[in-house]
Amino acid sequence: MSDSNVRPATPKDAAAIILLRQNTDPANPEVFWVKRSDKLAFLGGFHAFPGGQIDADDAEVAVRNAPNPETAAMISGAARELFEELGVLIVRGGETLTKGQRVSLLDDLEAGRMTWSALLKHYELYLDARDFTFVGRWVTPPFNVRRFDTWFFLVTCPPKQEPNVIAGELASGEWLTARDAYDRWLQDQVVAVPPTLHALRTLADGISPDLVERFLAIPEAHGRPERRITFRPNYICFPVRTPTRPPATHTCCYLVYNSKEILIFDPGSPYEEEQEALAACVDEMIAEGCTVREIILTHLHPDHVGGVNALKSHLGGNVPVAAHAQTAEALTDVHVDRFFKDNDVITIEGEPRIQLRVLHTPGHALGHLCFHDADRGVLMTGDNIVGLGSVLIDPPQGNMRDYLDSLERMRSLPNLTVLLGGHGPAIATPYQKIDEYISHRLERETNILNAVRDGITDPKEIVARVYTDVSPKAYGMAERAVIAHLEKLRDDGAV
Numbered sequence: 246m247s248d249s250n251v252r253p254a255t256p257k258d259a260a261a262i263i264l265l266r267q268n269t270d271p272a273n274p275e276v277f278w279v280k281r282s283d284k285l286a287f288l289g290g291f292h293a294f295p296g297g298q299i300d301a302d303d304a305e306v307a308v309r310n311a312p313n314p315e316t317a318a319m320i321s322g323a324a325r326e327l328f329e330e331l332g333v334l335i336v337r338g339g340e341t342l343t344k345g346q347r348v349s350l351l352d353d354l355e356a357g358r359m360t361w362s363a364l365l366k367h368y369e370l371y372l373d374a375r376d377f378t379f380v381g382r383w384v385t386p387p388f389n390v391r392r393f394d395t396w397f398f399l400v401t402c403p404p405k406q407e408p409n410v411i412a413g414e415l416a417s418g419e420w421l422t423a424r425d426a427y428d429r430w431l432q433d434q435v436v437a438v439p440p441t442l443h444a445l446r447t448l449a450d451g452i453s454p455d456l457v458e459r460f461l462a463i464p465e466a467h468g469r470p471e472r473r474i475t476f477r478p479n480y481i482c483f484p485v486r487t488p489t490r491p492p493a494t495h496t497c498c499y500l501v502y503n504s505k506e507i508l509i510f511d512p513g514s515p516y517e518e519e520q521e522a523l524a525a526c527v528d529e530m531i532a533e534g535c536t537v538r539e540i541i542l543t544h545l546h547p548d549h550v551g552g553v554n555a556l557k558s559h560l561g562g563n564v565p566v567a568a569h570a571q572t573a574e575a576l577t578d579v580h581v582d583r584f585f586k587d588n589d590v591i592t593i594e595g596e597p598r599i600q601l602r603v604l605h606t607p608g609h610a611l612g613h614l615c616f617h618d619a620d621r622g623v624l625m626t627g628d629n630i631v632g633l634g635s636v637l638i639d640p641p642q643g644n645m646r647d648y649l650d651s652l653e654r655m656r657s658l659p660n661l662t663v664l665l666g667g668h669g670p671a672i673a674t675p676y677q678k679i680d681e682y683i684s685h686r687l688e689r690e691t692n693i694l695n696a697v698r699d700g701i702t703d704p705k706e707i708v709a710r711v712y713t714d715v716s717p718k719a720y721g722m723a724e725r726a727v728i729a730h731l732e733k734l735r736d737d738g739a740v
């Protein structure tokens with residue numbers, strides 16, 4: 246199969262600060278973590294450390310004792326982000342600044358009256374690299390279209406300064422021990438990315454002379470993108486490169502596991518090196534004592550099933566494949582051994598016990614399935630809801646009325662805390678995201694209905710009038726969606 250021409254996005258420079266409490270207990274250190282605002286497009290609702298993208302002006306700041314200009318710019322950007330997000334200023338020469346003076350400096354910066362570099366210069370403040378301990382550089386894996394190459398610095402909160410979440414990018418923040426923070430993740434209370442979890446685990450083992458060494462002991466801390474992404478315990482997201490629909494370049498294969506068994510969802514890559522990487526991950530888990538119970542398919546699309554046969558033969562051919570009967574019927578190259586019906590329950594015994602309820606959720610495809618872990622608040626959404634890009638409803642597999650019904654059904658599930666979709670990162674704002682999807686479709690429907698009432702009947706003309714927010718390149722797909730909307734309106738008796 247030919248390679249896709251779509252290249253992953255280039256990572257942008259970013260920096261983040263892991264803020265340690267002053268005089269914290271080295272055996273059980275406290276850190277300040279934040280919850281990102283639900284409104285943010287990048288990792289909204291995630292727990293993380295303060296930080297953000299580097300500005301051009303950050304490099305204008307002279308940083309004493311920095312080993313090179315690149316490190317200086319990263320330190321400067323990290324310090325600015327910390328100041329902007331939490332009001333904590335890590336500078337020298339500013340020890341006598343009062344709280345009120347810091348607030349007024351922040352106001353100058355936020356209002357754009359002064360740039361960061363000009364502000365430091367004006368008040369004769371300076372940054373010193375010795376206040377910032379480099380503890381790793383993490384690159385967002387290529388399955389996300391928003392990618393960052395983030396430098397992490399460990400910093401001790403200065404005396405008489407207290408972080409204060411400034412409304413905007415962050416929803417909240419708090420001091421807590423790294424151990425408690427990590428436990429909260431283990432208890433399914435938060436969603437976080439690998440560098441955050443790595444930092445918490447490392448600090449939970451205490452501040453020792455080899456702390457930095459422990460931070461840097463894995464290749465991911467040196468810019469190698471993580472392949473096994475655990476947004477949640479017992480759920481590995483293993484994105485594989487696929488010939489999928491832009492902006493996505495990858496499909497999320499999921500490995501749901503416990504001490505005994507593994508379920509593998511949507512091994513979708515037709516590319517050999519991606520299949521090998523997934524097989525190596527599965528082999529490692531098998532070596533740790535797990536067996537593969539089943540390969541499960543959310544739906545029939547090639548970017549979700551392209552690696553099934555390769556994985557099956559790698560595993561000796563005996564692992565069954567399970568899917569909805571309508572998926573099985575439509576697949577010619579993949580044999581399905583077991584059919585799921587709506588409300589079937591998959592239980593994997595072991596530690597911890599995991600139960601997934603199968604939801605038949607047609608709309609994107611006839612036999613589309615979602616999987617609901619009610620104990621953990623996890624919903625695996627396949628292509629019904631994705632972490633990036635949009636969902637295509639393309640008749641006859643696609644059906645708009647079914648799709649909206651499926652979204653409503655997902656919306657009605659209690660206690661959802663995370664959505665794991667077929668493309669892009671996890672979604673930590675489940676109900677907000679489902680509502681967005683529903684209102685987006687209903688808005689389109691209203692506009693299409695108005696166009697029809699104005700006498701426009703050709704789907705191409707409807708696209709030109711209604712899809713003013715999409716590029717003409719996507720008109721072909723929009724036309725399919727218009728047909729799906731018209732079918733629904735016809736079935737509803739509206740046209």
Ligand SMILES: [Zn+2]
Nearest residue numbers: 544546609628
């Ligand atoms: Zn699909």
